[in-house]
Amino acid sequence: MSKKIFVYVASYGPQYWTSLTDTFLDGKGEGVTVYSFDDETGALSYAGEVKGLCSPATLVVSPDQKYLYAANETRDYPNAQNERGLGGGVIAFSIHPKTGNLKVLNDSLSYGCFPSYISIDKEGRYLLLANHGSYFYSTKFIKNNEGYKPEVIRDDGSISLFSVVEDGGIGQVLDIKNLRGTGADPMLHASAHPHSVAIDEFDYVIAPNKGGDNIFVYKLNRDTNELEEKFVCPAAYGSSPRHVAFCKDTPWVMVINEFDAHLGSYHLNRETGELTQVQIIDTVDRNFSENTIIAAKSAGGDRPWACDVQVHPNGRFVYTTNTQNMTACFELDRSTGRLTLQGRYPVGKGMTRGIQIDRTGRWMITAGLMDDALYVTKIDPETGALSCAGSIESKSPTAVRFVYL
Numbered sequence: 001m002s003k004k005i006f007v008y009v010a011s012y013g014p015q016y017w018t019s020l021t022d023t024f025l026d027g028k029g030e031g032v033t034v035y036s037f038d039d040e041t042g043a044l045s046y047a048g049e050v051k052g053l054c055s056p057a058t059l060v061v062s063p064d065q066k067y068l069y070a071a072n073e074t075r076d077y078p079n080a081q082n083e084r085g086l087g088g089g090v091i092a093f094s095i096h097p098k099t100g101n102l103k104v105l106n107d108s109l110s111y112g113c114f115p116s117y118i119s120i121d122k123e124g125r126y127l128l129l130a131n132h133g134s135y136f137y138s139t140k141f142i143k144n145n146e147g148y149k150p151e152v153i154r155d156d157g158s159i160s161l162f163s164v165v166e167d168g169g170i171g172q173v174l175d176i177k178n179l180r181g182t183g184a185d186p187m188l189h190a191s192a193h194p195h196s197v198a199i200d201e202f203d204y205v206i207a208p209n210k211g212g213d214n215i216f217v218y219k220l221n222r223d224t225n226e227l228e229e230k231f232v233c234p235a236a237y238g239s240s241p242r243h244v245a246f247c248k249d250t251p252w253v254m255v256i257n258e259f260d261a262h263l264g265s266y267h268l269n270r271e272t273g274e275l276t277q278v279q280i281i282d283t284v285d286r287n288f289s290e291n292t293i294i295a296a297k298s299a300g301g302d303r304p305w306a307c308d309v310q311v312h313p314n315g316r317f318v319y320t321t322n323t324q325n326m327t328a329c330f331e332l333d334r335s336t337g338r339l340t341l342q343g344r345y346p347v348g349k350g351m352t353r354g355i356q357i358d359r360t361g362r363w364m365i366t367a368g369l370m371d372d373a374l375y376v377t378k379i380d381p382e383t384g385a386l387s388c389a390g391s392i393e394s395k396s397p398t399a400v401r402f403v404y405l
Contacts, residue, residue, distance in 0.1 A: 003405065005037040005358075006100035007044060007365060008068055009374065010399040013055035015073070017114070017135060028372065028395040032056050032070055032093070034100055035374075035392070037402070042363055042376040042389035050102050054078060054089065057398045058117050058354075062124040065403050067168035068093040068102060071115035071129055075155075079109060088115040090129060090162070092170045097405055105169040111160040111176055117196040117243075121203070125164050126174075126220065130197040130207060133157035135187050154191040156180075159207050159218070161227055174225040181212020184238035184259065189213070195258070196243040202270055204230075208241035210258050215241050215266075217273045230273025233266065236280070245311045245318070252337040256283070256309040256320050263309065263320055263330065265337045278337040283320045283328045285344055308354050313361040317342065317384035321352040327366065327377075329384045345386040347375050354399040363389070367397035374400070 011029025016022070031053040035044040054077055056070035070091045077089030088110040093102040112131020119128045133155045141148040158178045163171030183189025193211030200206075203220040205227060213235045218227040235241045240259035247254065253266040253275065265279045284304045304324040311318050311332075318330045318339060327347045330339040350370030357364050357379070364386065366375040374394045377386040 004100065005039055006047065006403045006405065007035040007037045008059055008061070008401045008403060009033045009035065009367070009394055009397050010056050010059045010070060011394070012057050012073070012369070012396040012398050015055070016075075027055065029055065029397070030395065032059070032068070032102060033394060034102065036100070039358065039360065039363065042378060044374060044376060044390075044392045046392075048101055050093070050104070053091065056091065058115070059399050059401045060118045060120045060127075061401050061403055062120060062168065063122060064124060065405065066095055067105075067124070068095055068401070068403070069118055069120065069127060069170070071110060071118040073114050073116055073132075075113045075134055077109060087111065087113040088131065090115065090118065090127065090170055092168060094168055095403060095405070100403065100405060105167065108162070108170045108173070111173050112158040113155050116194075119198050120164075121199050121220065122201050127162040127164060127170065128197045128199060128205060129160045129162070130194040131158045131160060132193050132195055133191065133211070135190070137190065157192040157194045157209065157211060159194060159197050159205070159216075159227065161220075161225070163225070175227050177216075177218065177227050177229070179207065179209045179212060179216055181209055181214050183211055183213045183240060189240065198244045198246060200246045201248070204268060204270060204273065206244045206253060206275070208244050208255050210240040210242050213237055213239055213241065215244075215255060215275060217268070217275050219273060231275055233275035233277070235264070236260070242306065243309050245309045247311050247315055247332060247334070249315065250334050250337070252278070252332065252334070254309050254311060254318050256306045258305050258307070261304050261306040261322055263306070263318070263339065265332075265339055267337055279339055281330070281339050281341070284322050284324050285326065307352065310355050310357055312357055312379070312384065313359060314381065319355060319357070319364070321347075321355055321366065323351045325350055325352055327352065327355065327386060329386065331384065342384050345377070347377060347386070347388075348373065353397070356400040356402060358402050359404070365400045367400055369396060369398055372396060
Protein backbone atom coordinates (compact mmCIF):
# COMPACT_ATOMS: atom_id res chain seq x y z
CA MET A 1 0.00 0.00 0.00
CA SER A 2 1.06 3.55 -0.64
CA LYS A 3 2.31 5.57 2.28
CA LYS A 4 1.28 8.86 0.71
CA ILE A 5 -1.46 9.89 -1.68
CA PHE A 6 -1.36 13.17 -3.55
CA VAL A 7 -3.93 14.89 -5.73
CA TYR A 8 -2.80 17.06 -8.64
CA VAL A 9 -5.17 19.66 -10.00
CA ALA A 10 -5.05 21.42 -13.36
CA SER A 11 -6.61 24.83 -13.81
CA TYR A 12 -7.71 27.33 -16.42
CA GLY A 13 -6.18 30.72 -17.06
CA PRO A 14 -8.28 33.25 -19.05
CA GLN A 15 -9.85 31.53 -22.07
CA TYR A 16 -10.35 33.28 -25.42
CA TRP A 17 -12.26 30.53 -27.22
CA THR A 18 -14.74 32.63 -29.19
CA SER A 19 -13.06 36.03 -29.34
CA LEU A 20 -9.58 37.42 -29.76
CA THR A 21 -10.17 40.20 -27.24
CA ASP A 22 -12.97 39.12 -24.86
CA THR A 23 -12.58 36.20 -22.50
CA PHE A 24 -15.16 33.44 -22.66
CA LEU A 25 -14.08 32.30 -19.22
CA ASP A 26 -12.07 34.36 -16.75
CA GLY A 27 -9.95 31.52 -15.43
CA LYS A 28 -7.94 32.31 -12.31
CA GLY A 29 -5.58 29.35 -12.44
CA GLU A 30 -1.85 30.00 -12.15
CA GLY A 31 -0.48 26.49 -12.48
CA VAL A 32 -0.71 22.93 -11.19
CA THR A 33 -1.70 22.61 -7.53
CA VAL A 34 -0.72 19.71 -5.27
CA TYR A 35 -2.82 18.44 -2.35
CA SER A 36 -2.17 15.62 0.09
CA PHE A 37 -5.11 13.24 0.45
CA ASP A 38 -6.29 11.35 3.53
CA ASP A 39 -7.98 8.19 2.25
CA GLU A 40 -9.56 7.55 5.65
CA THR A 41 -11.47 10.83 5.89
CA GLY A 42 -11.32 12.19 2.33
CA ALA A 43 -9.63 15.38 3.54
CA LEU A 44 -7.50 17.42 1.13
CA SER A 45 -4.61 19.58 2.37
CA TYR A 46 -2.71 22.09 0.27
CA ALA A 47 0.84 20.82 -0.34
CA GLY A 48 2.28 23.09 -3.02
CA GLU A 49 1.95 24.55 -6.47
CA VAL A 50 3.90 25.10 -9.66
CA LYS A 51 2.98 28.64 -10.68
CA GLY A 52 3.55 30.67 -13.78
CA LEU A 53 2.18 28.06 -16.18
CA CYS A 54 0.02 28.91 -19.17
CA SER A 55 -3.46 27.45 -18.55
CA PRO A 56 -2.45 23.82 -17.75
CA ALA A 57 -6.00 22.52 -18.05
CA THR A 58 -5.58 18.75 -18.34
CA LEU A 59 -3.28 16.16 -16.72
CA VAL A 60 -2.13 12.57 -16.99
CA VAL A 61 0.15 10.49 -14.74
CA SER A 62 2.66 7.92 -15.97
CA PRO A 63 1.88 4.27 -15.13
CA ASP A 64 4.84 4.10 -12.73
CA GLN A 65 3.60 7.23 -10.88
CA LYS A 66 6.94 9.01 -11.45
CA TYR A 67 5.89 11.65 -13.97
CA LEU A 68 3.06 14.08 -14.55
CA TYR A 69 2.16 15.69 -17.88
CA ALA A 70 0.06 18.80 -18.39
CA ALA A 71 -1.43 20.13 -21.62
CA ASN A 72 -1.71 23.91 -21.90
CA GLU A 73 -5.09 24.88 -23.31
CA THR A 74 -4.18 27.98 -25.29
CA ARG A 75 -3.42 29.11 -28.83
CA ASP A 76 -0.42 31.22 -27.80
CA TYR A 77 1.85 28.96 -25.76
CA PRO A 78 5.18 30.76 -25.12
CA ASN A 79 7.92 29.63 -27.49
CA ALA A 80 11.54 30.45 -28.26
CA GLN A 81 10.62 32.30 -31.46
CA ASN A 82 8.18 34.52 -29.57
CA GLU A 83 5.62 33.94 -32.29
CA ARG A 84 1.87 34.15 -31.78
CA GLY A 85 -0.72 31.60 -32.81
CA LEU A 86 1.48 28.49 -32.82
CA GLY A 87 -1.01 26.63 -30.64
CA GLY A 88 -0.91 25.03 -27.22
CA GLY A 89 1.79 23.32 -25.22
CA VAL A 90 2.60 20.26 -23.15
CA ILE A 91 4.85 20.10 -20.06
CA ALA A 92 6.57 17.11 -18.42
CA PHE A 93 7.19 17.03 -14.65
CA SER A 94 8.99 14.60 -12.40
CA ILE A 95 7.25 13.78 -9.11
CA HIS A 96 9.38 13.77 -5.97
CA PRO A 97 8.95 10.27 -4.46
CA LYS A 98 8.58 11.57 -0.88
CA THR A 99 7.14 15.08 -1.01
CA GLY A 100 5.10 14.86 -4.21
CA ASN A 101 6.64 18.14 -5.39
CA LEU A 102 6.87 18.72 -9.11
CA LYS A 103 9.98 19.58 -11.13
CA VAL A 104 9.71 20.68 -14.75
CA LEU A 105 11.64 18.37 -17.08
CA ASN A 106 10.88 19.96 -20.44
CA ASP A 107 8.06 21.22 -22.61
CA SER A 108 6.94 21.33 -26.23
CA LEU A 109 4.36 22.84 -28.50
CA SER A 110 1.37 20.52 -28.72
CA TYR A 111 1.28 20.77 -32.53
CA GLY A 112 -2.28 22.00 -32.41
CA CYS A 113 -4.45 24.70 -30.90
CA PHE A 114 -6.16 24.56 -27.48
CA PRO A 115 -5.14 21.02 -26.39
CA SER A 116 -8.04 19.87 -24.23
CA TYR A 117 -6.99 16.37 -23.18
CA ILE A 118 -3.84 14.30 -22.67
CA SER A 119 -3.42 10.52 -22.32
CA ILE A 120 -0.54 8.08 -21.94
CA ASP A 121 -0.17 4.47 -23.08
CA LYS A 122 0.11 1.45 -20.79
CA GLU A 123 3.93 1.40 -20.94
CA GLY A 124 4.45 5.14 -20.50
CA ARG A 125 6.18 5.38 -23.89
CA TYR A 126 3.67 7.54 -25.80
CA LEU A 127 1.66 10.68 -25.08
CA LEU A 128 -1.50 11.54 -27.00
CA LEU A 129 -3.01 15.01 -27.11
CA ALA A 130 -6.44 16.08 -28.34
CA ASN A 131 -5.94 19.51 -29.91
CA HIS A 132 -9.42 21.00 -29.85
CA GLY A 133 -8.66 23.82 -32.29
CA SER A 134 -10.13 27.31 -32.19
CA TYR A 135 -13.47 28.56 -33.52
CA PHE A 136 -11.88 31.07 -35.89
CA TYR A 137 -11.42 30.94 -39.63
CA SER A 138 -9.92 33.17 -42.30
CA THR A 139 -9.93 33.50 -46.06
CA LYS A 140 -6.89 32.98 -48.24
CA PHE A 141 -6.93 33.76 -51.96
CA ILE A 142 -5.17 31.23 -54.18
CA LYS A 143 -4.16 32.13 -57.74
CA ASN A 144 -5.06 29.70 -60.52
CA ASN A 145 -5.63 29.85 -64.28
CA GLU A 146 -8.95 31.62 -63.77
CA GLY A 147 -7.58 34.26 -61.40
CA TYR A 148 -7.79 34.33 -57.61
CA LYS A 149 -9.99 31.82 -55.85
CA PRO A 150 -11.00 32.19 -52.18
CA GLU A 151 -10.19 29.35 -49.84
CA VAL A 152 -11.57 29.21 -46.29
CA ILE A 153 -8.90 28.18 -43.81
CA ARG A 154 -10.07 26.60 -40.56
CA ASP A 155 -8.11 25.63 -37.49
CA ASP A 156 -9.15 21.98 -37.58
CA GLY A 157 -8.72 19.87 -34.47
CA SER A 158 -6.09 17.15 -34.38
CA ILE A 159 -4.60 14.27 -32.40
CA SER A 160 -0.84 14.48 -31.87
CA LEU A 161 1.35 11.55 -30.82
CA PHE A 162 4.60 12.11 -28.89
CA SER A 163 7.34 9.83 -27.70
CA VAL A 164 8.39 9.82 -24.03
CA VAL A 165 12.15 9.76 -23.46
CA GLU A 166 13.96 7.67 -20.84
CA ASP A 167 13.98 10.34 -18.11
CA GLY A 168 10.23 10.92 -18.50
CA GLY A 169 10.56 14.02 -20.65
CA ILE A 170 8.64 14.76 -23.83
CA GLY A 171 10.34 13.46 -26.96
CA GLN A 172 9.62 14.25 -30.59
CA VAL A 173 6.21 14.44 -32.21
CA LEU A 174 5.69 11.18 -34.10
CA ASP A 175 2.35 11.60 -35.83
CA ILE A 176 -0.48 14.12 -36.27
CA LYS A 177 -3.98 13.23 -37.39
CA ASN A 178 -6.42 15.93 -38.50
CA LEU A 179 -10.03 15.00 -37.82
CA ARG A 180 -12.92 15.65 -40.21
CA GLY A 181 -16.55 16.69 -40.04
CA THR A 182 -18.97 19.50 -39.19
CA GLY A 183 -21.95 19.71 -36.85
CA ALA A 184 -25.00 21.69 -35.84
CA ASP A 185 -23.74 25.05 -34.56
CA PRO A 186 -22.43 27.33 -37.35
CA MET A 187 -19.48 28.48 -35.25
CA LEU A 188 -18.81 25.80 -32.64
CA HIS A 189 -19.18 22.97 -35.14
CA ALA A 190 -17.82 24.55 -38.32
CA SER A 191 -14.86 22.17 -38.23
CA ALA A 192 -13.47 19.22 -36.30
CA HIS A 193 -12.93 19.68 -32.55
CA PRO A 194 -11.73 16.64 -30.59
CA HIS A 195 -12.15 17.23 -26.86
CA SER A 196 -10.56 14.03 -25.56
CA VAL A 197 -8.43 11.08 -26.55
CA ALA A 198 -7.97 7.75 -24.75
CA ILE A 199 -5.89 4.64 -25.37
CA ASP A 200 -6.67 1.17 -24.04
CA GLU A 201 -4.44 -1.77 -23.11
CA PHE A 202 -4.72 -3.11 -26.67
CA ASP A 203 -3.45 0.16 -28.20
CA TYR A 204 -6.83 1.22 -29.58
CA VAL A 205 -7.19 4.99 -29.53
CA ILE A 206 -10.57 6.71 -29.48
CA ALA A 207 -11.09 10.43 -30.13
CA PRO A 208 -14.62 11.87 -29.88
CA ASN A 209 -15.07 14.78 -32.31
CA LYS A 210 -17.49 17.29 -30.82
CA GLY A 211 -17.17 19.50 -33.90
CA GLY A 212 -18.12 16.77 -36.36
CA ASP A 213 -20.65 14.55 -34.58
CA ASN A 214 -18.43 11.50 -35.03
CA ILE A 215 -15.95 9.35 -33.13
CA PHE A 216 -12.58 8.38 -34.59
CA VAL A 217 -10.96 5.02 -33.86
CA TYR A 218 -7.21 4.54 -34.39
CA LYS A 219 -4.73 1.77 -33.62
CA LEU A 220 -1.27 2.68 -32.34
CA ASN A 221 1.36 0.94 -34.45
CA ARG A 222 4.41 0.61 -32.22
CA ASP A 223 6.60 -0.48 -35.13
CA THR A 224 5.98 2.61 -37.26
CA ASN A 225 5.13 5.00 -34.39
CA GLU A 226 1.96 6.01 -36.18
CA LEU A 227 -1.78 6.11 -35.57
CA GLU A 228 -3.65 3.98 -38.09
CA GLU A 229 -7.22 5.09 -38.72
CA LYS A 230 -9.56 2.11 -38.35
CA PHE A 231 -13.09 3.47 -38.21
CA VAL A 232 -15.18 6.63 -37.97
CA CYS A 233 -18.39 6.11 -36.02
CA PRO A 234 -21.24 8.55 -36.75
CA ALA A 235 -23.11 10.15 -33.86
CA ALA A 236 -26.48 11.90 -33.86
CA TYR A 237 -26.60 15.30 -35.52
CA GLY A 238 -26.13 17.99 -32.89
CA SER A 239 -24.95 15.54 -30.21
CA SER A 240 -21.31 16.72 -30.08
CA PRO A 241 -19.36 13.71 -28.65
CA ARG A 242 -16.95 15.04 -26.03
CA HIS A 243 -15.24 12.64 -23.56
CA VAL A 244 -14.56 8.92 -23.66
CA ALA A 245 -13.84 6.17 -21.11
CA PHE A 246 -13.00 2.49 -21.63
CA CYS A 247 -14.63 -0.20 -19.48
CA LYS A 248 -11.66 -2.41 -18.69
CA ASP A 249 -11.87 -6.12 -19.54
CA THR A 250 -14.96 -5.54 -21.68
CA PRO A 251 -15.64 -4.38 -25.25
CA TRP A 252 -17.72 -1.44 -23.98
CA VAL A 253 -16.76 2.20 -24.46
CA MET A 254 -18.58 5.14 -22.87
CA VAL A 255 -18.86 8.47 -24.73
CA ILE A 256 -20.51 11.56 -23.24
CA ASN A 257 -22.07 14.08 -25.62
CA GLU A 258 -21.66 17.77 -24.91
CA PHE A 259 -24.57 19.39 -26.76
CA ASP A 260 -27.41 16.96 -26.06
CA ALA A 261 -25.97 15.77 -22.70
CA HIS A 262 -26.54 12.12 -23.56
CA LEU A 263 -24.30 9.20 -22.63
CA GLY A 264 -23.59 6.61 -25.29
CA SER A 265 -22.56 3.02 -24.71
CA TYR A 266 -20.59 1.57 -27.64
CA HIS A 267 -19.18 -1.81 -28.60
CA LEU A 268 -15.56 -1.83 -29.82
CA ASN A 269 -14.60 -4.70 -32.11
CA ARG A 270 -10.93 -5.16 -31.33
CA GLU A 271 -10.40 -7.23 -34.48
CA THR A 272 -11.59 -4.57 -36.93
CA GLY A 273 -11.72 -1.39 -34.85
CA GLU A 274 -15.42 -0.93 -35.67
CA LEU A 275 -17.36 1.04 -33.05
CA THR A 276 -21.11 0.40 -32.78
CA GLN A 277 -23.62 2.20 -30.59
CA VAL A 278 -25.43 -0.05 -28.13
CA GLN A 279 -27.49 2.52 -26.22
CA ILE A 280 -27.97 6.25 -25.74
CA ILE A 281 -29.32 7.62 -22.44
CA ASP A 282 -29.96 11.09 -21.02
CA THR A 283 -27.71 12.27 -18.19
CA VAL A 284 -29.57 15.39 -17.04
CA ASP A 285 -32.88 16.03 -15.34
CA ARG A 286 -34.96 17.92 -17.93
CA ASN A 287 -37.47 18.93 -15.24
CA PHE A 288 -34.84 20.46 -12.98
CA SER A 289 -36.04 24.07 -12.58
CA GLU A 290 -32.97 25.61 -10.96
CA ASN A 291 -30.38 24.80 -13.60
CA THR A 292 -26.98 26.40 -13.32
CA ILE A 293 -26.10 26.42 -16.98
CA ILE A 294 -22.79 27.58 -18.41
CA ALA A 295 -22.99 27.07 -22.16
CA ALA A 296 -21.35 28.71 -25.14
CA LYS A 297 -22.54 32.30 -25.62
CA SER A 298 -23.20 31.68 -29.29
CA ALA A 299 -25.57 28.85 -28.38
CA GLY A 300 -27.60 31.08 -26.08
CA GLY A 301 -26.75 29.21 -22.88
CA ASP A 302 -30.31 27.90 -22.68
CA ARG A 303 -29.75 24.22 -22.00
CA PRO A 304 -27.53 21.98 -19.87
CA TRP A 305 -24.40 20.49 -21.38
CA ALA A 306 -22.47 17.41 -20.33
CA CYS A 307 -18.74 17.46 -19.50
CA ASP A 308 -16.93 14.34 -18.28
CA VAL A 309 -17.41 10.57 -18.00
CA GLN A 310 -15.53 8.14 -15.73
CA VAL A 311 -15.87 4.42 -15.03
CA HIS A 312 -15.63 3.10 -11.47
CA PRO A 313 -12.69 0.71 -10.83
CA ASN A 314 -15.16 -2.11 -10.20
CA GLY A 315 -16.53 -1.66 -13.72
CA ARG A 316 -20.13 -1.56 -12.48
CA PHE A 317 -20.76 2.17 -12.33
CA VAL A 318 -20.36 5.02 -14.81
CA TYR A 319 -20.40 8.67 -13.71
CA THR A 320 -21.01 11.84 -15.70
CA THR A 321 -20.86 15.58 -14.95
CA ASN A 322 -22.67 18.51 -16.53
CA THR A 323 -23.50 22.21 -16.26
CA GLN A 324 -26.50 21.35 -14.07
CA ASN A 325 -24.16 20.77 -11.09
CA MET A 326 -25.40 17.19 -10.99
CA THR A 327 -23.28 14.05 -11.09
CA ALA A 328 -25.22 11.15 -12.59
CA CYS A 329 -24.48 7.52 -11.75
CA PHE A 330 -25.37 4.69 -14.11
CA GLU A 331 -25.07 0.96 -13.53
CA LEU A 332 -23.44 -0.95 -16.38
CA ASP A 333 -24.53 -4.44 -17.39
CA ARG A 334 -21.12 -5.82 -18.30
CA SER A 335 -22.63 -8.63 -20.38
CA THR A 336 -24.76 -6.41 -22.64
CA GLY A 337 -23.20 -2.95 -22.34
CA ARG A 338 -26.51 -1.38 -21.40
CA LEU A 339 -26.86 1.33 -18.76
CA THR A 340 -29.47 1.97 -16.08
CA LEU A 341 -29.74 5.28 -14.20
CA GLN A 342 -28.89 4.70 -10.55
CA GLY A 343 -29.27 8.30 -9.38
CA ARG A 344 -28.34 11.95 -9.77
CA TYR A 345 -26.46 13.75 -7.00
CA PRO A 346 -25.93 17.50 -6.50
CA VAL A 347 -22.21 18.33 -6.45
CA GLY A 348 -21.07 21.94 -6.29
CA LYS A 349 -22.94 25.12 -7.06
CA GLY A 350 -22.14 25.63 -10.72
CA MET A 351 -20.56 23.94 -13.69
CA THR A 352 -18.50 20.89 -12.71
CA ARG A 353 -15.75 19.72 -15.07
CA GLY A 354 -13.40 16.80 -14.58
CA ILE A 355 -13.93 14.00 -12.08
CA GLN A 356 -11.49 11.40 -10.80
CA ILE A 357 -12.10 8.25 -8.75
CA ASP A 358 -9.37 6.88 -6.49
CA ARG A 359 -8.09 3.38 -7.18
CA THR A 360 -9.99 1.86 -4.24
CA GLY A 361 -13.25 3.17 -5.66
CA ARG A 362 -14.25 4.78 -2.35
CA TRP A 363 -13.65 8.44 -3.24
CA MET A 364 -14.42 10.83 -6.05
CA ILE A 365 -13.03 14.34 -6.47
CA THR A 366 -14.89 16.78 -8.71
CA ALA A 367 -13.48 19.99 -10.18
CA GLY A 368 -15.94 22.80 -9.49
CA LEU A 369 -14.76 25.10 -12.26
CA MET A 370 -17.22 27.94 -11.69
CA ASP A 371 -17.10 27.60 -7.88
CA ASP A 372 -13.30 27.72 -7.53
CA ALA A 373 -13.53 24.57 -5.43
CA LEU A 374 -12.78 20.86 -5.30
CA TYR A 375 -15.55 18.61 -4.00
CA VAL A 376 -14.86 15.28 -2.32
CA THR A 377 -17.64 12.71 -2.34
CA LYS A 378 -17.74 9.24 -0.83
CA ILE A 379 -18.86 6.37 -3.06
CA ASP A 380 -21.03 3.55 -1.79
CA PRO A 381 -19.34 0.48 -3.32
CA GLU A 382 -22.60 -1.49 -3.36
CA THR A 383 -24.93 1.06 -4.93
CA GLY A 384 -22.57 3.66 -6.47
CA ALA A 385 -24.39 6.40 -4.56
CA LEU A 386 -22.50 9.60 -3.70
CA SER A 387 -22.43 11.46 -0.40
CA CYS A 388 -20.69 14.76 0.30
CA ALA A 389 -17.47 14.50 2.33
CA GLY A 390 -16.10 18.04 2.07
CA SER A 391 -14.59 20.66 -0.20
CA ILE A 392 -11.56 22.91 -0.50
CA GLU A 393 -10.89 26.15 -2.34
CA SER A 394 -9.06 25.77 -5.65
CA LYS A 395 -8.80 28.35 -8.43
CA SER A 396 -10.63 27.45 -11.66
CA PRO A 397 -9.99 23.68 -11.42
CA THR A 398 -10.56 21.61 -14.55
CA ALA A 399 -8.88 18.20 -14.10
CA VAL A 400 -7.88 16.01 -11.15
CA ARG A 401 -5.41 13.11 -10.90
CA PHE A 402 -4.40 10.85 -7.97
CA VAL A 403 -0.78 9.80 -7.43
CA TYR A 404 0.28 7.03 -5.03
CA LEU A 405 3.79 7.18 -3.58
